[in-house]
Amino acid sequence: MATTALVTGATAGLGAEFARQLAAAKHDLVLVARDETRLAATAGDLLDAHGVQVETLSADLATDEGQDAVAARLGDPERPVDLLVNNAGIGTYQPFGTADWELEARQLDVNVRAVLHLSHAAVRAMTARGSGRVLNVSSVAGFVPRSGNATYSASKAWVTMFSEALALQLAGTGVTVTAVCPGFTHTEFHERASADMSGVPARMWLEAADVVREGLADAVAGKPVSVPSKRYKALVGVSQTLPRPILREIMRRRGM
Numbered sequence: 001m002a003t004t005a006l007v008t009g010a011t012a013g014l015g016a017e018f019a020r021q022l023a024a025a026k027h028d029l030v031l032v033a034r035d036e037t038r039l040a041a042t043a044g045d046l047l048d049a050h051g052v053q054v055e056t057l058s059a060d061l062a063t064d065e066g067q068d069a070v071a072a073r074l075g076d077p078e079r080p081v082d083l084l085v086n087n088a089g090i091g092t093y094q095p096f097g098t099a100d101w102e103l104e105a106r107q108l109d110v111n112v113r114a115v116l117h118l119s120h121a122a123v124r125a126m127t128a129r130g131s132g133r134v135l136n137v138s139s140v141a142g143f144v145p146r147s148g149n150a151t152y153s154a155s156k157a158w159v160t161m162f163s164e165a166l167a168l169q170l171a172g173t174g175v176t177v178t179a180v181c182p183g184f185t186h187t188e189f190h191e192r193a194s195a196d197m198s199g200v201p202a203r204m205w206l207e208a209a210d211v212v213r214e215g216l217a218d219a220v221a222g223k224p225v226s227v228p229s230k231r232y233k234a235l236v237g238v239s240q241t242l243p244r245p246i247l248r249e250i251m252r253r254r255g256m
């Protein structure tokens with residue numbers, strides 16, 4: 001039986017790759033993003049390449065209206081969604097206090113409030129059916145305090161902790177929750193934030209296809225937290241064992 005996956009931020013970067021790999025595995029899709037032209041083009045490409053059913057839903061997840069529209073789709077009993085991928089997210093890469101208040105608030109609305117709202121709608125519908133998966137795209141930034149990127153780090157710490165706690169609550173219900181925590185990945189993310197990434201060594205960059213492959217496999221395995229790639233698993237592992245003052249000092253020296 002075909003299953004349906006709803007992917008937010010499905011027109012670029014990791015979201016587009018989630019959509020591609022899920023379509024290749026013959027899942028029907030609901031694609032969510034703001035840009036309608038890009039949504040239609042992405043849907044057309046996936047339909048041509050994989051012959052799955054693809055719906056599009058244009059919504060700004062920073063707004064109540066956009067979140068309500070996607071939550072309503074997730075709660076529709078006639079068209080069940082088996083996998084929710086909360087992928088859309090934004091970063092500002094501006095020291096706190098220098099970016100406009102609206103941008104800081106928008107970052108939390110997309111990275112946190114939308115994840116909360118859509119997870120709520122999905123978990124209600126999935127627990128009622130006794131099956132389903134939620135995959136929340138978090139970040140390794142949620143494990144460490146990133147000077148100059150405080151709102152983003154905190155938003156992703158929330159996503160990881162929320163996912164892990166929810167996974168505990170839902171154990172035995174047939175519904176799983178997984179936080180996928182990538183490191184630096186080649187997408188449009190940093191360009192959108194006008195961030196200068198020239199100081200990040202080449203070895204620290206991941207490819208979206210690898211992150212998504214490992215993230216999906218960990219979600220299918222029901223793991224609550226997934227850190228794609230050996231190098232980031234090692235870094236996160238070490239960061240979790242360091243005394244907090246030492247970790248803070250390392251992050252202070254490193255800057256953003």
Ligand SMILES: NC(=O)c1ccc[n+]([C@@H]2O[C@H](COP(=O)([O-])OP(=O)(O)OC[C@H]3O[C@@H](n4cnc5c(N)ncnc54)[C@H](OP(=O)(O)O)[C@@H]3O)[C@@H](O)[C@H]2O)c1
Binds near residue numbers: 033035090187
């Ligand atoms: N790239 C990295 O290095 C990296 C590392 C760790 C974690 N992540 C996380 O990975 C996730 C995906 O990021 P990415 O790197 O793939 O970014 P990306 O290439 O910039 O793609 C972002 C996607 O989200 C959509 N989007 C942005 N704002 C939205 C809004 N308000 N409402 C609805 N859709 C919105 C965009 O489409 P529209 O503009 O058309 O809406 C686009 O489809 C994010 O949660 C990010 O925090 C990224």
